[in-house]
Amino acid sequence: MRQVKMRQAELQNLIPLGAILHRPKALDLGAGVQLRRGRTHEVTGAGADMFAVLAAAAHEQSLLWIGLHRDIATLNPVGLQANLKVEQMILVEAVSRGELLWAADQALRAPGGFCVILDMPDTLSLKESRRLQLAAEQGGGIGLILLRGPANTTAAQTRWDCQPVCAEQPAWDWICLKGKNGETGRWHMTGKGPQKRGQNAKDTLHMATAASA
Numbered sequence: 001m002r003q004v005k006m007r008q009a010e011l012q013n014l015i016p017l018g019a020i021l022h023r024p025k026a027l028d029l030g031a032g033v034q035l036r037r038g039r040t041h042e043v044t045g046a047g048a049d050m051f052a053v054l055a056a057a058a059h060e061q062s063l064l065w066i067g068l069h070r071d072i073a074t075l076n077p078v079g080l081q082a083n084l085k086v087e088q089m090i091l092v093e094a095v096s097r098g099e100l101l102w103a104a105d106q107a108l109r110a111p112g113g114f115c116v117i118l119d120m121p122d123t124l125s126l127k128e129s130r131r132l133q134l135a136a137e138q139g140g141g142i143g144l145i146l147l148r149g150p151a152n153t154t155a156a157q158t159r160w161d162c163q164p165v166c167a168e169q170p171a172w173d174w175i176c177l178k179g180k181n182g183e184t185g186r187w188h189m190t191g192k193g194p195q196k197r198g199q200n201a202k203d204t205l206h207m208a209t210a211a212s213a
Helices: 002-014 017-021 048-059 077-083 097-109 126-139
Strands: 026-030 033-036 039-044 063-068 089-094 115-120 142-147 158-165 171-179 185-190 193-196
Touching (some): 033 142, 048 185, 063 097, 097 115, 097 126, 126 142
Parallel strands (some): 039 142, 039 158, 063 115
Antiparallel strands (some): 171 185, 185 193
């Protein structure tokens, strides 16, 4: 964990101050999908990983992906490289649930506005969620919490359910189940971007991969 702290300090020095001061308050993924910075957002479902990857790509800042070895070891390097700037990405393997929460708390509190993906093997209690939320408010970044268990009442800003869809091209349904500001809705995500679910498909917007060539 000491190495993680040292790496965080190095990354903070690489982030221009102007980029932090002029960063918009919400992360815009297109088609009305917005994630507020300085907050945590919960994601469930079989398509949660892709939601987190595309959100992290849109964040355009350093990324810490925190999980147990069994979860970190199964990440697809080719898929990550296709969507993320891997030189700005840190994978953190924890050996226990307590280490997961500690690492996420420290990363979210760090100045610099990191994107922190926390891969939880189960769910969060209200107390745990509130602590992470306060950490995100302090650091000004964004926390994406992948929940593998049933969701409880928590302090997260939003909660999303993301499921793969059977189609010719990779596709997912994104459903915002909870939003503190009433930001709920349903979107259809293709390999090129999200579209708002409605009476027709004319509101389609596409999201290209954000990684540099």
